[in-house]
Amino acid sequence: MNTLPQQTPPSIKFSQFLFLALAGASLPLSLAPFGLWWLGILAMAALAAGVNNSGPKHSFLLGWVFGSASFLTGVSWVYIAIHDFGATPAYLALPMTAVFCIFLGLVPALTCYAYSRWVRDGRGGRVLGFAAIWVLCEWLRGWIFTGFPWLYLGYGHLHTALAGWSPVVGVYGLSFWVALSGAALSQFIIAPTPRKLHSAAPLLGCLLLFSQGYLLKQTEWTQAKSTTPLRIGAVQSNIAQEKKWAYTQYWATLELYDQASEKLWADADLVIWPEAAIPALYHNAQSFFDYIAERASASNSALITGVPTRVEEKMYNSAMVISGGEGIYHKQRLVPFGEFVPLSGYIQGLLKIFDLPLSSFSRGGSEQAHLSVKGWQLAPSICYEIAYPDLIAQSSRGSDVLFTISNDAWFGHSIGPDQHMQMAQMRALENGRELIRVTSTGITALVDHHGNIQRRVPSFTETALRGEVHAREGTTPFTRYGSTPIILLCFALILCTRIGAKQSPRPS
Structure with a gap:
């Protein structure tokens, strides 16, 4: 049976x-x-x-x-x-x-x-x-x-x-x-x-x-350059995300960055503002940036800021040297549904999240030069990009220091900012370079070439980070081969x- x-x-x-x-x-x-x-x-x-x-x-x-x-x-x-x-x-x-x-x-x-x-x-x-x-x-x-x-x-x-x-x-x-x-x-x-x-x-x-x-x-794996350290002043604005793009907050935002930087010009070789610090396209805020450039130059300071830019008909999420050097970097790795909307013709308008301010950025080119400030070569990355090991390895070649700006307000009070910071620290360790990280709400910090945080400021506070970074030369095996x-x-x-x-x- x-x-x-x-x-x-x-x-x-x-x-x-x-x-x-x-x-x-x-x-x-x-x-x-x-x-x-x-x-x-x-x-x-x-x-x-x-x-x-x-x-x-x-x-x-x-x-x-x-x-x-x-x-x-x-x-x-x-x-x-x-x-x-x-x-x-x-x-x-x-x-x-x-x-x-x-x-x-x-x-x-x-x-x-x-x-x-x-x-x-x-x-x-x-x-x-x-x-x-x-x-x-x-x-x-x-x-x-x-x-x-x-x-x-x-x-x-x-x-x-x-x-x-x-x-x-x-x-x-x-x-x-x-x-x-x-x-x-x-x-x-x-x-x-x-x-x-x-x-x-x-x-x-x-x-x-x-x-x-x-x-x-x-x-x-890398060696310190015999140059004077670069004194950094980083503005952490702590502007609430729901207010950042409100037209009624525009002039208050300009005043905040102006006043915060005024306290830094005398002591910092380089003042840094976070990703998309000014909620407007660069050419629409040209007069304000001209004024800020004069203030920075008067103190022999440099300024880098994150700012949306437009080149011909394309918009970019950019980091730009406003004073004390030259260079502009357009973000290469964009966040889906945040900076661009896949199949936008079909789903934009269905939900408000797909109609966020400046959610139609274009991708920057893969061969972009470092930002040059006071003779220093800064390897730039914006927000999400710091999570890509090979992108940062390629960018770090020939640089003096790694540099990243972000707007982590999107994470809120969650574990997201800590995860993001850990990735940035790993990039410093992989490439044997010190790293400057500036965000709107935190974590804003300076990291040594071993991936250790040397200085940081409290998150979700309006404050400024002051410190020094040191140039390094040479490459790690990972920088060379990825x-x-x-x-x-x-x-x-x-x-x-x-x-x-x-x-x-x-x-x-």
Whole structure:
């Protein structure tokens, strides 16, 4: 008599999804502002354990649950931008935020499917293959649909021994180590007792790489230039986002920056205003900028500000030297639905968030010169761009210092500004350059070439940051080669696992 095969009880399957959801939700806790870096390893170990015992379709669902939970806890601050500043009702803003995070969760889902389908059962696939395909997942997420390079595993190791590897392999290399450690830990835990010793080898390898980071931390990849430090005065205006573009606040905004800068001219070689400091196109505020340039020149000071500009029929989100030097930089990596609207002809006008002031910027060119101030070469980036490792590596070549301006008011009182600041610190560490970061509400800070904050001012206060930065020369391996070596290594490892899979029978 034939009997039907027993099916897995639904409660077991549900518990597995719940476990992966909790693991995914814990991943952002390894990053700023929490700094529980070891949770990133445990989260990867949980994911590896789940997909190593599931078929491709099941792995896809597990990866989707894991990824969606990560983004729901890690980037749910997009709700603030949609609801508080985009004037979208809560009953729409909540599902829009959820859909955004669940959509991002598709990237880990597809990664887990590909891992289970083609990589896992190859030779070394369960450890090296897992780490390699996860890093490729992060890398692709930085490009698909203009990219969303948030929640990379490597950022959690900004201040651990592993940070010594950052100037060599960048944040993707650190992510590789985290994913590798998680996969190795998972394999060690589930291995039968007779194979425990053999399964410990990858873990020991991870520990060896971690300890090597201590030695690399002592290496000075770049050298200080024998020049006088540049005295910085940065204005943090703390203008509420809902008032920033109000016409009734325009003259009050001009007066605020004028008075705040007046206190800085005598003591600062360079005064900096944040992204889009003046809520008008440059040519519409020309008379004010002419007046400010005279005030700066009278004190032998330079001024850089973020300001929207128009060139012919195109508008740009720009950083411009107003006095004491020359140069203008147009932002290259724009924020979807914030600075440009995909398919704008179809969806603009449906919701107020798609009709925000100046939400139709054009993309700046890829070959733009540094900003030159008092003989210093500043490598500029605006807001979102600081999250792109290779963009900043390319820009930093031949520069004296890194420079970024932002308007983090969109994040509100959330973990977003801390995450954004951590990325900026990683860029300083990767490229061995000091960094100036000026924002409208915070975090405004000066960062040394090891990625440590040297000076900052309280967030959400109207204040000014005073300090010094030092020019550096030379390049780190990451500045020279970018992410190319680690990405090629990941592709090579996946290729090797496929060769191994063909040489050995596929496990049932």
